[in-house]
Amino acid sequence: MLFQVEMTVMIPADMPAETAAEIKAREKDYAQELQRSGIWRHIWRHAGAYKNTSIFDCRDNQHLHDVLTGLPLFPYMQIDVTPICRHPSSIREDDR
Amino acid sequence: MLFQVEMTVMIPADMPAETAAEIKAREKDYAQELQRSGIWRHIWRHAGAYKNTSIFDCRDNQHLHDVLTGLPLFPYMQIDVTPICRHPSSIREDDR
Amino acid sequence: MLFQVEMTVMIPADMPAETAAEIKAREKDYAQELQRSGIWRHIWRHAGAYKNTSIFDCRDNQHLHDVLTGLPLFPYMQIDVTPICRHPSSIREDDR
Amino acid sequence: MLFQVEMTVMIPADMPAETAAEIKAREKDYAQELQRSGIWRHIWRHAGAYKNTSIFDCRDNQHLHDVLTGLPLFPYMQIDVTPICRHPSSIREDDR
Amino acid sequence: MLFQVEMTVMIPADMPAETAAEIKAREKDYAQELQRSGIWRHIWRHAGAYKNTSIFDCRDNQHLHDVLTGLPLFPYMQIDVTPICRHPSSIREDDR
Amino acid sequence: MLFQVEMTVMIPADMPAETAAEIKAREKDYAQELQRSGIWRHIWRHAGAYKNTSIFDCRDNQHLHDVLTGLPLFPYMQIDVTPICRHPSSIREDDR
Amino acid sequence: MLFQVEMTVMIPADMPAETAAEIKAREKDYAQELQRSGIWRHIWRHAGAYKNTSIFDCRDNQHLHDVLTGLPLFPYMQIDVTPICRHPSSIREDDR
Amino acid sequence: MLFQVEMTVMIPADMPAETAAEIKAREKDYAQELQRSGIWRHIWRHAGAYKNTSIFDCRDNQHLHDVLTGLPLFPYMQIDVTPICRHPSSIREDDR
Amino acid sequence: MLFQVEMTVMIPADMPAETAAEIKAREKDYAQELQRSGIWRHIWRHAGAYKNTSIFDCRDNQHLHDVLTGLPLFPYMQIDVTPICRHPSSIREDDR
Amino acid sequence: MLFQVEMTVMIPADMPAETAAEIKAREKDYAQELQRSGIWRHIWRHAGAYKNTSIFDCRDNQHLHDVLTGLPLFPYMQIDVTPICRHPSSIREDDR
Numbered sequence: 001m002l003f004q005v006e007m008t009v010m011i012p013a014d015m016p017a018e019t020a021a022e023i024k025a026r027e028k029d030y031a032q033e034l035q036r037s038g039i040w041r042h043i044w045r046h047a048g049a050y051k052n053t054s055i056f057d058c059r060d061n062q063h064l065h066d067v068l069t070g071l072p073l074f075p076y077m078q079i080d081v082t083p084i085c086r087h088p089s090s091i092r093e094d095d096r
Numbered sequence: 097m098l099f100q101v102e103m104t105v106m107i108p109a110d111m112p113a114e115t116a117a118e119i120k121a122r123e124k125d126y127a128q129e130l131q132r133s134g135i136w137r138h139i140w141r142h143a144g145a146y147k148n149t150s151i152f153d154c155r156d157n158q159h160l161h162d163v164l165t166g167l168p169l170f171p172y173m174q175i176d177v178t179p180i181c182r183h184p185s186s187i188r189e190d191d192r
Numbered sequence: 193m194l195f196q197v198e199m200t201v202m203i204p205a206d207m208p209a210e211t212a213a214e215i216k217a218r219e220k221d222y223a224q225e226l227q228r229s230g231i232w233r234h235i236w237r238h239a240g241a242y243k244n245t246s247i248f249d250c251r252d253n254q255h256l257h258d259v260l261t262g263l264p265l266f267p268y269m270q271i272d273v274t275p276i277c278r279h280p281s282s283i284r285e286d287d288r
Numbered sequence: 289m290l291f292q293v294e295m296t297v298m299i300p301a302d303m304p305a306e307t308a309a310e311i312k313a314r315e316k317d318y319a320q321e322l323q324r325s326g327i328w329r330h331i332w333r334h335a336g337a338y339k340n341t342s343i344f345d346c347r348d349n350q351h352l353h354d355v356l357t358g359l360p361l362f363p364y365m366q367i368d369v370t371p372i373c374r375h376p377s378s379i380r381e382d383d384r
Numbered sequence: 385m386l387f388q389v390e391m392t393v394m395i396p397a398d399m400p401a402e403t404a405a406e407i408k409a410r411e412k413d414y415a416q417e418l419q420r421s422g423i424w425r426h427i428w429r430h431a432g433a434y435k436n437t438s439i440f441d442c443r444d445n446q447h448l449h450d451v452l453t454g455l456p457l458f459p460y461m462q463i464d465v466t467p468i469c470r471h472p473s474s475i476r477e478d479d480r
Numbered sequence: 481m482l483f484q485v486e487m488t489v490m491i492p493a494d495m496p497a498e499t500a501a502e503i504k505a506r507e508k509d510y511a512q513e514l515q516r517s518g519i520w521r522h523i524w525r526h527a528g529a530y531k532n533t534s535i536f537d538c539r540d541n542q543h544l545h546d547v548l549t550g551l552p553l554f555p556y557m558q559i560d561v562t563p564i565c566r567h568p569s570s571i572r573e574d575d576r
Numbered sequence: 577m578l579f580q581v582e583m584t585v586m587i588p589a590d591m592p593a594e595t596a597a598e599i600k601a602r603e604k605d606y607a608q609e610l611q612r613s614g615i616w617r618h619i620w621r622h623a624g625a626y627k628n629t630s631i632f633d634c635r636d637n638q639h640l641h642d643v644l645t646g647l648p649l650f651p652y653m654q655i656d657v658t659p660i661c662r663h664p665s666s667i668r669e670d671d672r
Numbered sequence: 673m674l675f676q677v678e679m680t681v682m683i684p685a686d687m688p689a690e691t692a693a694e695i696k697a698r699e700k701d702y703a704q705e706l707q708r709s710g711i712w713r714h715i716w717r718h719a720g721a722y723k724n725t726s727i728f729d730c731r732d733n734q735h736l737h738d739v740l741t742g743l744p745l746f747p748y749m750q751i752d753v754t755p756i757c758r759h760p761s762s763i764r765e766d767d768r
Numbered sequence: 769m770l771f772q773v774e775m776t777v778m779i780p781a782d783m784p785a786e787t788a789a790e791i792k793a794r795e796k797d798y799a800q801e802l803q804r805s806g807i808w809r810h811i812w813r814h815a816g817a818y819k820n821t822s823i824f825d826c827r828d829n830q831h832l833h834d835v836l837t838g839l840p841l842f843p844y845m846q847i848d849v850t851p852i853c854r855h856p857s858s859i860r861e862d863d864r
Numbered sequence: 865m866l867f868q869v870e871m872t873v874m875i876p877a878d879m880p881a882e883t884a885a886e887i888k889a890r891e892k893d894y895a896q897e898l899q900r901s902g903i904w905r906h907i908w909r910h911a912g913a914y915k916n917t918s919i920f921d922c923r924d925n926q927h928l929h930d931v932l933t934g935l936p937l938f939p940y941m942q943i944d945v946t947p948i949c950r951h952p953s954s955i956r957e958d959d960r
Binding site for chain 8: 578580603604607608611612618619620621622623624628629631658659660661662663664665666667668671
């Protein structure tokens with residue numbers, strides 16, 4: 001089941017650089033692991049912003065909640081969730 | 097080059113049902129032709145709304161403009177465009 | 193799987209009274225049938241408004257979309273959907 | 289008498305972890321006590337957010353005010369209150 | 385139990401003048417009857433607008449809903465409801 | 481001359497508790513003195529919020545400004561002012 | 577006593593040109609009469625818009641309400657009212 | 673050439689009182705000097721707020737920019753600029 | 769003197785096609801004449817929208833107002849005006 | 865390919881003056897280098913604000929993203945991006 005998720009990252013100006021770097025490294029590992037498992041289907045960056053649009057494929061709303069709150073950057077993000085489904089005009093079998 | 101496009105359809109209440117059906121049929125043909133050509137990469141419906149999130153792959157902004165204004169439903173839609181690009185954490189080579 | 197759905201009804205001022213009455217009667221039948229089947233779990237009216245807050249229990253996002261777009265009043269409503277899940281402080285086993 | 293209450297939790301980034309944990313533990317106790325007494329009827333989490341939608345059953349507006357301002361997390365929450373009542377299409381006798 | 389209610393009147397430009405006058409006359413009668421019964425405690429006009437702020441004293445949310453939807457101008461108003469209660473600094477015994 | 485005033489209190493999280501208590505005590509004294517003098521006619525609390533709706537009776541806009549900026553909590557409040565006047569449907573002689 | 581008033585004119589597209597011209601002529605006469613009497617102190621047009629910012633000098637809120645609702649264009653305007661007073665840094669004796 | 677400028681002052685809560693007093697004193701001198709020179713034509717305070725509406729008469733946009741960024745309080749203000757011009761209904765020769 | 773102007777065109781759905789075509793033809797002539805005279809310096813289309821961002825070079829605010837209200841499409845546009853000036857980092861002598 | 869970019873600078877009040885000066889100096893160098901290379905085509909300041917409107921000419925969305933995130937002031941700016949293209953009424957060959 002698919003969800004469109006938009007994440008805007010807002011790291012506090014006074015976070016030490018090493019702390020930020022460490023969190024971002026863990027975030028990247030976590031994101032790539034979820035991509036490899038098929039849960040995080042797509043991720044695109046918004047041009048000119050520290051923001052992304054992602055497509056998640058989760059078992060249900062609880063699963064989505066667990067995945068998102070597990071993000072190392074979760075405490076520093078504004079997250080918008082939109083439940084989506086197959087479009088009747090879509091010709092791609094996998095976009096559902 | 098990728099763009100996230102969100103389209104909300106607002107067909108006037110007084111449009112005759114046949115006119116609406118005819119426009120929607122043309123919209124579907126046009127959408128599927130663009131999908132087959134690789135320009136309209138993804139389309140998902142927002143659950144509970146007459147709205148979609150789409151990903152377009154266009155040569156440039158002008159190309160995107162021509163594609164979107166060519167939509168049979170264009171006069172009846174609110175359209176939001178966001179230029180997107182590859183995310184450094186993405187493991188998919190084609191999401192760019 | 194649960195969804196919070198808020199529906200604001202906006203019937204056009206020029207709709208004939210009988211048409212409105214007929215649509216509302218069908219809406220009520222449809223709503224009660226869905227409640228009896230366990231899909232439409234709760235519905236409350238906002239005091240002083242033609243608006244409700246509802247809780248739906250659907251199989252997935254597609255199921256929710258089909259249920260909501262099947263509402264006789266769907267063309268005359270603004271609908272906001274929020275995917276929800278069990279709260280860790282909840283003591284009710286059924287609120288999930 | 290029923291109220292829909294939406295609470296968004298915003299704990300300051302510089303609150304010590306133990307302080308936060310202690311407040312959350314008291315919040316959970318308080319929430320479960322109110323649920324057992326029938327005042328806090330429902331609580332659902334918004335998927336992907338530190339936010340909930342709740343239904344309270346209070347004697348009057350003053351009672352609701354006392355219950356909400358008594359929440360240990362009250363100083364760290366944005367709260368939206370909507371007075372609700374029985375929907376004429378509802379088939380549940382208890383949703384009032 | 386008290387509620388602050390703000391009503392903005394928006395009569396369609398094409399409503400015949402006699403119809404509007406007749407609805408407004410019924411609205412005034414209804415408003416004054418509710419004031420005499422103690423339900424509609426206060427009503428003030430916003431300077432320069434077709435809008436009022438009112439204080440209602442109702443038994444519960446359902447009572448408020450019935451009173452407001454009974455307004456002859458209800459279909460032509462935007463209504464905002466805020467549940468209020470006694471302020472601890474108030475010296476008036478009746479403002480509760 | 482009447483004004484509707486809505487005040488939302490936002491005390492900084494790092495204000496020492498004694499300082500906050502001292503300011504609130506002065507605020508209450510000031511509010512009750514203004515109520516006794518007839519300037520602060522009504523004050524109601526919004527259920528579930530640190531916010532009030534008040535009605536002031538001032539000689540003119542300058543008088544209102546002086547009264548509001550004299551509030552001990554003024555630096556910590558968001559204030560919205562609406563000039564109001566007698567409603568033609570009002571049956572209360574004093575609501576003007 | 578002074579008020580800042582911003583008026584945005586929105587004449588319906590289907591109003592006959594002669595009707596619009598007649599209303600605007602009456603509006604201009606009314607505006608100039610109020611300016612001569614000292615009630616409508618200033619009026620400036622927003623560059624590129626059918627909108628103005630005005631300063632009114634009225635006896636009280638009721639007077640302002642009567643003046644504004646007497647505008648021939650009142651039914652076709654969005655009006656925003658802000659009560660203003662003398663600024664302590666002002667060197668003009670008449671701007672109060 | 674005229675501009676309507678609205679300034680909302682937001683002095684940080686942790687600015688030392690003497691610093692604030694010194695900046696405000698310089699602001700007042702600067703404002704009065706600009707008024708005497710005819711550049712800052714009007715200034716009115718919003719009743720109940722640390723905010724003003726002003727009318728500036730500048731040679732061009734660059735001149736306005738230099739005047740506003742020269743305000744001692746500039747770093748602590750939200751400023752909204754609206755270019756205005758003579759209204760065809762105005763009877764004052766100087767309001768242009 | 770420069771102004772950034774954003775225009776969103778909203779032609780009513782029931783305007784006859786020939787009328788719309790005739791207005792657009794006049795708009796194009798007017799726009800090109802203003803470009804040739806140096807008043808309308810730049811015009812760009814927003815990709816995917818019936819909207820443009822333009823730069824005007826006018827003598828003063830009144831001149832801008834006359835130019836914009838003279839647009840054949842003026843009654844069908846939402847217009848946003850921002851006064852701009854030379855940026856201190858600009859290396860182009862003509863962008864002022 | 866062109867993009868309209870609006871940047872609002874928000875430097876934290878507690879940044880040391882020398883740090884701010886050093887960042888701004890690097891920003892100016894970077895901006896002028898990009899202007900000389902033809903990538904940053906135009907930059908105008910908003911009168912009365914620490915904000916600019918710019919036109920960028922980039923190879924694609926990724927190029928724009930790299931250019932903008934490379935700005936020394938990037939962490940302290942709110943940035944809005946709008947993809948634009950040639951307007952059919954434009955007479956300038958280079959505005960594309």
